[in-house]
Amino acid sequence: MFTRIPTVLRSQELIDKSFLKASKITEPYHPKIEDKIRKEIIDRISTIESITCTHLLKLVKKFPTIEKLHPFYEDMIDLMFDVDQYKVSLSKAQWAAERIQVLSTEIIGQLKKSKTIEKLNRLMKEYYGRYSSIIKSIDKDLQFLSKCRDWMRKIPDIDAEMPTFIIAGMPNVGKSSLLSKLTGNEPKVAIYPFTTQTISIGYMQLNNQKIQIIDTPGILDRPMEERNEMEIKSILSLRDIKGVIIFLIDPTGHSSYTMEQQENLYREVKQRFTSPIIRVQTKADLTEERIEKLAVSTSTMQGFDTLKEVMTSMIGMR
Numbered sequence: 001m002f003t004r005i006p007t008v009l010r011s012q013e014l015i016d017k018s019f020l021k022a023s024k025i026t027e028p029y030h031p032k033i034e035d036k037i038r039k040e041i042i043d044r045i046s047t048i049e050s051i052t053c054t055h056l057l058k059l060v061k062k063f064p065t066i067e068k069l070h071p072f073y074e075d076m077i078d079l080m081f082d083v084d085q086y087k088v089s090l091s092k093a094q095w096a097a098e099r100i101q102v103l104s105t106e107i108i109g110q111l112k113k114s115k116t117i118e119k120l121n122r123l124m125k126e127y128y129g130r131y132s133s134i135i136k137s138i139d140k141d142l143q144f145l146s147k148c149r150d151w152m153r154k155i156p157d158i159d160a161e162m163p164t165f166i167i168a169g170m171p172n173v174g175k176s177s178l179l180s181k182l183t184g185n186e187p188k189v190a191i192y193p194f195t196t197q198t199i200s201i202g203y204m205q206l207n208n209q210k211i212q213i214i215d216t217p218g219i220l221d222r223p224m225e226e227r228n229e230m231e232i233k234s235i236l237s238l239r240d241i242k243g244v245i246i247f248l249i250d251p252t253g254h255s256s257y258t259m260e261q262q263e264n265l266y267r268e269v270k271q272r273f274t275s276p277i278i279r280v281q282t283k284a285d286l287t288e289e290r291i292e293k294l295a296v297s298t299s300t301m302q303g304f305d306t307l308k309e310v311m312t313s314m315i316g317m318r
């Protein structure tokens, strides 16, 4: 999702990069030495301006506008860094680019009117000095934006607009098995911010529509009371994904969790999330007992057709 945000150079890096490029510029022979020097300095300044403004304006353009993002990303970002500071830092980048453009135009104008080599060199020095101080004045902002970029790249690549099913249930009830049997592919795995957990994302077609299934190992599988505040907030951001929850229940004892533990988790998920919830019994091959209308087995594939029908009927319910 946020993989296209460009790397942010620190002030000194940007200065070094521009100056290095500028230093390589040499003018061919001119009959008058002042003309040669003037042309060279003007070209250098234009190069510095162009490299710098391209970089800064690319940041302004490619860093996302937070308000335009889906609430899920907005919430995540809100947990990660100070959004007001983010906006300030981006506008400082814009400001610096504009200042550099004005400065370059001003100095180039003066260069064109200057006759002596001494005056030309003095203007070049002045430009380098004023340029550097503008760029250095936004170093904190560039540093901050670089950190924001690192954070944003950690947000899992959930497509917030795609119909989504979120698999929940205690550990070992069969979440991962169901995901891989439904999607038939290796899921994408991402670290879930502020937790020590990962989430897996898989895709499948239901009724000619691409849907996304999220397996939440360690995320929707234990009571919130065992979690710290950041972890809770981060998990609750999943509420913004308007998905349907598939809550798996393993009544066989195979998962080593009691029905009571599983029902407690169910109640908690139901209370915290407003999404519709489909309850599904798992490991139906291990027992004749049916405690839910829907019962599936990833060993025998029984119940899969019915589950898919129910899922299809729920697409677009939220």
Ligand SMILES: Nc1nc2c(ncn2[C@@H]2O[C@H](COP(=O)(O)OP(=O)(O)O)[C@@H](O)[C@H]2O)c(=O)[nH]1
Binding pocket: 169, 170, 171, 172, 173, 174, 175, 176, 177, 178, 217, 282, 283, 284, 285, 286, 296, 297, 298, 299, 300
């Ligand atoms: N017999 C049987 N075992 C299953 C079924 N689904 C999962 N398992 C087994 O249950 C264990 C836990 O499954 P897993 O998908 O990793 O559960 P998760 O922790 O909820 O992701 C694994 O050993 C699976 O092979 C099923 O339908 N039938």
Ligand SMILES: [Mg+2]
Binding pocket: 172, 175, 176, 177, 217
């Ligand atoms: Mg698992």
